Amino acid sequence: MKKTINWGIIGLGKIANKFATDLAKVPDAQLYAVASRERKKALDFAKKFDVQTAYGTYEQLMQDELVDVIYIATPHVFHHKLTLDCLKNGKAVLCEKPFAMNLEEAIQMVDLSREKHIFLMEALWTRFLPHFKFVRNKIQSGELGSVLSLNADFGFKAEFDRNKRLFNKSLGGGSLLDIGIYPVFLAYAILGKPEEISATAEFSETGVDSSCTMNFIYENGVIANLFSTLLEKTGTTAEIELEKGNIILNSRFHEPTSVTVVSNGKKETITFDVNSNGYNFETEHVNEMLKEGKAESDLWTLDNTLDVAELLDKIKREIGLEYRE
Numbered sequence: 001m002k003k004t005i006n007w008g009i010i011g012l013g014k015i016a017n018k019f020a021t022d023l024a025k026v027p028d029a030q031l032y033a034v035a036s037r038e039r040k041k042a043l044d045f046a047k048k049f050d051v052q053t054a055y056g057t058y059e060q061l062m063q064d065e066l067v068d069v070i071y072i073a074t075p076h077v078f079h080h081k082l083t084l085d086c087l088k089n090g091k092a093v094l095c096e097k098p099f100a101m102n103l104e105e106a107i108q109m110v111d112l113s114r115e116k117h118i119f120l121m122e123a124l125w126t127r128f129l130p131h132f133k134f135v136r137n138k139i140q141s142g143e144l145g146s147v148l149s150l151n152a153d154f155g156f157k158a159e160f161d162r163n164k165r166l167f168n169k170s171l172g173g174g175s176l177l178d179i180g181i182y183p184v185f186l187a188y189a190i191l192g193k194p195e196e197i198s199a200t201a202e203f204s205e206t207g208v209d210s211s212c213t214m215n216f217i218y219e220n221g222v223i224a225n226l227f228s229t230l231l232e233k234t235g236t237t238a239e240i241e242l243e244k245g246n247i248i249l250n251s252r253f254h255e256p257t258s259v260t261v262v263s264n265g266k267k268e269t270i271t272f273d274v275n276s277n278g279y280n281f282e283t284e285h286v287n288e289m290l291k292e293g294k295a296e297s298d299l300w301t302l303d304n305t306l307d308v309a310e311l312l313d314k315i316k317r318e319i320g321l322e323y324r325e
C-alpha cells in the first residue's frame, strides 16, 4: 500500500473530533474525507481539520476511490450496517466500540471481512495505549506472580436526556455498552473469558441500564468485580491484586494515564509520555496493518472482539436488557 494512508470518517460527533485531532499527529496518515448526514456539518468539520473532501451522505464517502480506510463514529446501533456497507464497497474499517449491538451482528461483520479479506478492527483504543501494554507485560513477566483479583469501575454523571444516545434505547443507550465495555475489556485482556458471570443493574426510565455491576468468576477462584454507571462520577481506576504485589491503573484507567506498582513494601508510579488524547496509537497500528497487507489486527483480533461481544451478550441476559422490541 502507498505511503500515506487516506482516512475517512463517518459520523461527525464528539469522538470524531478527538479522533481527527490525534490523526493529524500520525505521520503516514491524512484525514482525506469526512461524511455527515448534513453537508453543512461535513463542510464545517472539514474546514476545522483541513480536510479536502466533505460529503453530505455516508454512501458518497464509501464510494470514494481515494479513501483507504473508514473510521465509523456513529451511535452503536449503526455500526453493523455501516461496517457491512463499507466492506462491500471495498473499504477497510476501524469501527468504534461497542463493535455491534450483539454477537450475531458482530459475527456477520467479521465473516464479511474474512470472506473479502478486507481489514476490520474494533476501535478498542485502550489496547494500544502505552500504560496498558506496560501492565500486560508486567503481568506476563510473572515477576509479581499470578493474578488474584481485579477491580475496575467506570462512572460519570450523564445529564438525563431521553433523546440523546446515552439514554436512548433505540440508539443503543446504557452504561454497559458505552463505558462498561472498558472494565469488561480489561478483565478479558488480563484474565480471559470467565467461567461464570453474574450481574445486576439499575435501569433508567428509558429502559436502558443506568448502572451495571458485574462479577466474572474464573476457574481458579479469581474474581473480577466490574462496575459502570451513568449516574455518578466514580474513581474510574482499575486495581489488579497479584500474589506478590498490586498494580493500579490510575484514573481514568481506560485512557492515557499512569500506573502504580506496589510490591516488596515499595510503591512506584510510572508515567508515560503521551502528547495526545491517545487515539493515535490505534491509528498507527491500523496503518501498520494496512501497509503489511493484513486483514485483521494481531493485537486486537476479530476473535477478541467476538469474545467481548459474547461477554456483553451474557451480561445483558443476566440483567434482562434486550434491545430488540
Ligand SMILES: NC(=O)c1ccc[n+]([C@@H]2O[C@H](COP(=O)([O-])OP(=O)(O)OC[C@H]3O[C@@H](n4cnc5c(N)ncnc54)[C@H](OP(=O)(O)O)[C@@H]3O)[C@@H](O)[C@H]2O)c1
Pocket (backbone or CB within 6 Å): 010, 011, 012, 013, 014, 015, 016, 035, 036, 037, 038, 041, 073, 074, 075, 076, 078, 096, 097, 098, 123, 125, 165, 171, 177, 178
Ligand atoms: N473510543 C472512545 O473513547 C469513545 C468515546 C466516546 C464514544 N465512543 C463511541 O463512538 C460512537 C459515537 O459516540 P459519540 O460520543 O461521538 O456520539 P455523538 O457525539 O452523538 O456523535 C455520533 C454521530 O453519529 C452520527 N449519527 C448518525 N445517525 C445518528 C442518529 N440517528 N442519532 C445521532 N447521531 C447519529 C452523527 O453524525 P452526523 O450528524 O455527522 O451524521 C453524530 O454526530 C459510539 O459508538 C461510542 O460508543 C468511543
